[in-house]
Each structure stands twice: as structure tokens, then as C-alpha cells.
Amino acid sequence: MEKVFDVIIAGAGPGGSSLAAWLGRKGVSTLLLDRAHFPRDKVCGDGLTPKALYWLEALGCVDEVLDQSNSYLTHGDVFIGGVHVLTGAFPQSGPYPGFSILLERSKLDHILVRHAVSCGARFRPGCQVKRLTWDPDGVRVEASSDGTPVSFKGKVVVGADGANSIVSRAIGNRIMDGATAVSMRGYFENVRVRGSKIRLYFDEEFFPGYGWLFVDDAGKANIGVGYVFDENFPLRIKLKTVFERFLASDLKGPLARARPLGKAKGGWACYYKPSKMTADRVLLVGDAANLADPINGGGIHMAMESAYAAAQVLPQALQEGDLSAASLRRYEQSWDAINEPDWRTGDLLLTIARNPNLRELYLYLIRTVAGLAKEDPRFQEFCGGLFNGVTPARKAICPSALLEAAPLDPGAWRRAALPATDLGLRDLLDQSISAARCALKVTERMMIDPVPNIRWFTDILSKTVGIVNCYGA
Numbered sequence: 397m398e399k400v401f402d403v404i405i406a407g408a409g410p411g412g413s414s415l416a417a418w419l420g421r422k423g424v425s426t427l428l429l430d431r432a433h434f435p436r437d438k439v440c441g442d443g444l445t446p447k448a449l450y451w452l453e454a455l456g457c458v459d460e461v462l463d464q465s466n467s468y469l470t471h472g473d474v475f476i477g478g479v480h481v482l483t484g485a486f487p488q489s490g491p492y493p494g495f496s497i498l499l500e501r502s503k504l505d506h507i508l509v510r511h512a513v514s515c516g517a518r519f520r521p522g523c524q525v526k527r528l529t530w531d532p533d534g535v536r537v538e539a540s541s542d543g544t545p546v547s548f549k550g551k552v553v554v555g556a557d558g559a560n561s562i563v564s565r566a567i568g569n570r571i572m573d574g575a576t577a578v579s580m581r582g583y584f585e586n587v588r589v590r591g592s593k594i595r596l597y598f599d600e601e602f603f604p605g606y607g608w609l610f611v612d613d614a615g616k617a618n619i620g621v622g623y624v625f626d627e628n629f630p631l632r633i634k635l636k637t638v639f640e641r642f643l644a645s646d647l648k649g650p651l652a653r654a655r656p657l658g659k660a661k662g663g664w665a666c667y668y669k670p671s672k673m674t675a676d677r678v679l680l681v682g683d684a685a686n687l688a689d690p691i692n693g694g695g696i697h698m699a700m701e702s703a704y705a706a707a708q709v710l711p712q713a714l715q716e717g718d719l720s721a722a723s724l725r726r727y728e729q730s731w732d733a734i735n736e737p738d739w740r741t742g743d744l745l746l747t748i749a750r751n752p753n754l755r756e757l758y759l760y761l762i763r764t765v766a767g768l769a770k771e772d773p774r775f776q777e778f779c780g781g782l783f784n785g786v787t788p789a790r791k792a793i794c795p796s797a798l799l800e801a802a803p804l805d806p807g808a809w810r811r812a813a814l815p816a817t818d819l820g821l822r823d824l825l826d827q828s829i830s831a832a833r834c835a836l837k838v839t840e841r842m843m844i845d846p847v848p849n850i851r852w853f854t855d856i857l858s859k860t861v862g863i864v865n866c867y868g869a
Contacts, residue, residue: 398549400549401425401551402425402714403425403552404549404554405426405428405429405553405554406556406562406563407429407557407558407561407682408512408519408521408556409556409558409682410505410682410695411681411700411703412554412557412681413428413511413512414451414512415706415707416512418515418703419707420515420516421515421516422707424710424711426516426518427518427550428509428520429523429539430523432522433522434502434506435506438501438502439579439662440501441608441694442618443594443618444504445496445696446494446785447492447697448696448700449495450491450492450493451697451700452700455511457508457511460507461497461499461507465499467497467593468613469593469594470486471485471591472484476597476599476763477600477759481763482767482770483591485780486780488777496594498612504696520541522542523539523542524540525537526538526540526562528566530676530677531549533551535551535553536549537549537550551714552713552714554679554680554681555685556680558682558683561683564680564684566678567675567680568672568675571666574626575624575746575750576665576666577623577667578622578631579622579662580620580635580636580639580661581660581663582639582661583617583619584617584655585614586653587609587616587617587650588615588650588652588654589650595608598759599642599759600759601638601641602622602633603758604746604750604751604752605621606622607619611650617654621638624749624750625750628848632752636660639660667688667690669686670686672721673685674724674725674727676720676721677719678724679727682699682702682703683699689742690739690746691742692784692785697785702731705730708727736866737788737866738790740863741789741790744793744860744863745789751849753849754838756837756838757838766812768812778791
């Protein structure tokens with residue numbers, strides 16, 4: 397007689413393995429599939445944020461993760477156009493740890509999949525899902541196991557198979573149908589930096605996006621560049637070329653004696669709500685549901701949090717015997733009840749930043765915010781919390797939260813906006829002329845092809861209305 401699993405999970409990354417562990421503890425028969433053999437590499441920044449550490453502790457394997465990490469990071473540096481503008485500290489209050497760590501995804505994902513097996517899940521590596529077919533009493537997963545066709549049957553199938561999800565495609569979603577980020581990342585050894593070992597780089601060449609340099613205590617670095625685009629503003633750069641220039645210019649000092657460890661690799665993730673997160677006998681978690689954080693691009697803590705939400709719904713649905721889309725939609729409703737205001741806010745901010753025609757203005761705003769953060773530790777903690785996910789994103793557009801966090805000293809605002817001291821009339825005139833030239837350059841770029849900019853502005857209005865309605869509800 398054919399074995400029928402309660403749940404089959406496609407993808408053994410943080411979302412899939414976490415869900416398998418939580419379901420295994422509840423006695424749910426779970427089959428976890430992944431096309432790779434572990435340990436395996438995945439393009440990622442390897443940074444585990446305070447929120448990620450929180451969920452690893454909830455899962456029960458944070459100690460092993462901490463034991464394998466060779467870093468403890470409480471500060472980060474921000475560079476704009478190659479110039480250092482801020483050293484910021486992680487928030488030290490609230491329910492989350494006041495630090496981050498670095499751990500290669502090959503190690504993290506191996507820990508998580510072993511943990512899932514120890515909790516009762518069955519793991520089948522080297523098994524790539526090809527298609528789904530629906531039976532009256534379940535879903536059949538057709539796959540290839542190291543080149544050999546295999547088939548499994550489950551009452552429910554969970555897509556945790558990343559941004560290029562086969563499961564998401566199977567329920568009718570279109571891949572790369574909205575905001576998408578591409579990235580290139582490489583490892584280096586013998587990297588030497590002074591100051592913070594988390595560094596973020598903003599530059600006109602790869603904005604909207606940023607470069608990063610994350611270094612552990614042994615001098616091993618994860619280095620990468622990411623760039624966001626959509627149908628209005630398609631990819632306008634060759635990421636490999638940008639990555640190589642980033643290494644040669646911004647990172648010339650830290651990499652002076654460094655050696656690359658293998659070839660750089662590319663990856664991508666999406667930042668828009670798919671048309672479906674659930675269907676009959678199917679639901680999506682993590683990157684398969686495009687749930688990465690729109691503000692910082694992080695996907696690990698969001699994947700684990702969505703897995704936790706799914707783990708609360710699936711056992712109940714299995715017990716009730718109702719695995720319809722309507723029943724499983726409780727998972728999406730549970731997720732939205734907690735995360736929708738913040739996700740919508742992050743999506744709006746990402747939409748605003750996605751127009752590359754305004755890149756000089758955006759970088760000026762980032763520089764001004766960094767200047768204010770240097771002036772006021774409270775504002776610095778607020779901004780740092782927004783970027784690493786500790787501070788709810790909705791506070792970025794909440795007037796009362798902004799008034800509470802922002803410096804009240806007018807002098808601080810002047811110094812942030814005009815960093816030079818003792819400005820004379822000639823200096824002010826020169827800066828005014830420079831600002832006017834920048835405005836003309838931006839206007840000229842937008843007028844060359846106005847249609848995408850009109851669509852972009854309409855999209856901002858639509859998402860703003862959506863946020864208002866979300867709060868109204």
C-alpha cells in the first residue's frame with residue numbers, strides 16, 4: 397500500500413526545515429524534499445539578524461548555530477560613494493538580541509535539516525520536484541531523485557522551494573512578476589577591516605540596491621552586490637561588471653591581501669505578494685511566497701516566521717479533514733494579522749526607492765538620515781532597528797513615532813543636510829547651483845521616458861491607499 401504523508405515539503409531551506417521540525421514535534425508525518433545534497437551552498441549574505449536568532453531559539457537550535465559562528469556583531473558602517481558616513485549600533489532593548497552573527501548558509505541549512513530529522517521528519521535529499529497532480533484525497537509530487545523518476549503522495553504539499561518555486565508555479569503564480577532583486581556574492585579570506593565588520597555601501601552605480609561586506613573574526617568575508625528592478629525600471633546594469641568594480645574600488649583596502657574562495661555566484665528573490673499563497677491542499681512559505689523583507693532584503697527570519705504560522709494551521713486542518721483553499725487560508729490570514737502593515741509599509745518604501753532616475757536624491761536623503769543618526773543616539777537606534785527588522789516598519793511612516801525618534805535640535809538638521817561648517821554666501825550659492833543641476837538632471841531623465849515614471853507614481857498612490865485601508869480595517 398502506498399505511503400501517504402500528512403505533509404510533503406518541497407525545499408529544505410530555513411522555511412522548509414523549520415516547518416518540518418515544528419510539524420514533526422506535533423506528530424505530523426512529514427516528508428522533506430530538496431534537490432541538493434547537504435551541506436550545500438546558497439547565495440546569501442549569511443547574516444543572521446536579531447529576528448533570525450529569535451526564531452532559531454524558538455525552534456530550539458540556536459546554541460548549535462552560535463557554536464558554529466565565528467562572529468559577534470553589534471555595529472555596522474554605512475558608506476555612500478565610497479565615503480564613510482555612519483557607524484551605527486544595534487538596538488539593545490526589546491525582545492530580540494542586541495547583536496547579529498555570520499554563518500554560511502551551507503552550515504545553517506545543514507543544522508536546520510538535521511534538526512528537522514531529529515524532530516521526526518523524513519528527509520530525501522537529491523530529489524527535485526518536477527510537477528504536482530491533484531487526486532481527490534491528496535496531491536502527488538512527481539520528482540527526480542538523482543536522475544531517477546520518483547513519486548510521493550501527501551495530503552498537503554508546502555512550497556518552500558525558493559523564489560523559482562515549482563510549487564508556486566503549479567498553483568498558478570507567475571514568477572518574477574513584480575519587484576525582483578538580483579545579487580552576486582563571493583567569499584574571500586584574509587580580509588582586514590578597521591571598525592565595524594558589517595559594512596553597507598550605497599552608490600549611484602548600483603542604486604536601487606547596495607553592496608555589502610560582512611567579515612567574521614577569522615577574516616573570512618561574504619561580499620556581494622544586490623539590485624532591485626521591475627517592469628517599469630528593468631535591469632540596467634551588468635551585475636558581474638558592477639561586482640568586479642565594487643571589489644576594485646570600494647573594497648580595495650580591505651581586499652589588499654585577500655584571496656577569493658571559489659567563484660562568485662548569482663541569485664535572486666522577489667518582493668511582491670503572489671496572486672495565491674494557498675490553494676487546495678497547497679500553501680507557500682518563505683521565498684516561495686515572496687516573503688523576504690522589502691526593507692533589508694533578508695529572507696531567513698521571514699521564512700522561519702511564516703513556517704511557524706503554517707505549523708499552527710496545518711495540524712488543525714489535517715485533524716478537521718478540510719484541506720481546501722478556504723481552510724488553509726487561515727495561514728495567510730494569521731500571517732497578515734501580524735505582518736501585513738509592516739510588509740505593506742516596506743513594500744511602499746521599496747517602490748519609492750525603485751526609481752533609478754532619482755538615485756542622486758535618494759543618496760542625499762540617506763546621507764542626511766545618517767547625519768541625523770550621528771547627532772542623536774535615539775534616532776540612530778530607531779533607524780538601525782528599521783533596517784535590521786527589530787523596529788516595526790510601520791513606524792517609518794507613523795508621524796508620532798517619527799516625532800518621538802527624530803532630533804528636535806534645528807542645528808542637528810542643518811548639520812545633517814549641510815555637513816560643511818561655516819558656510820559663507822559663496823558656499824551656499826555653489827551648493828544651490830549644484831542642487832539645481834542635480835534637479836535638472838533628474839527631470840531630464842524622467843522626461844526622456846515619462847510612461848514608466850507615471851506608472852511608478854500611480855503605483856505609489858495605490859499602495860499608499862492600500863496602507864490607509866489596512867490601518868482602517
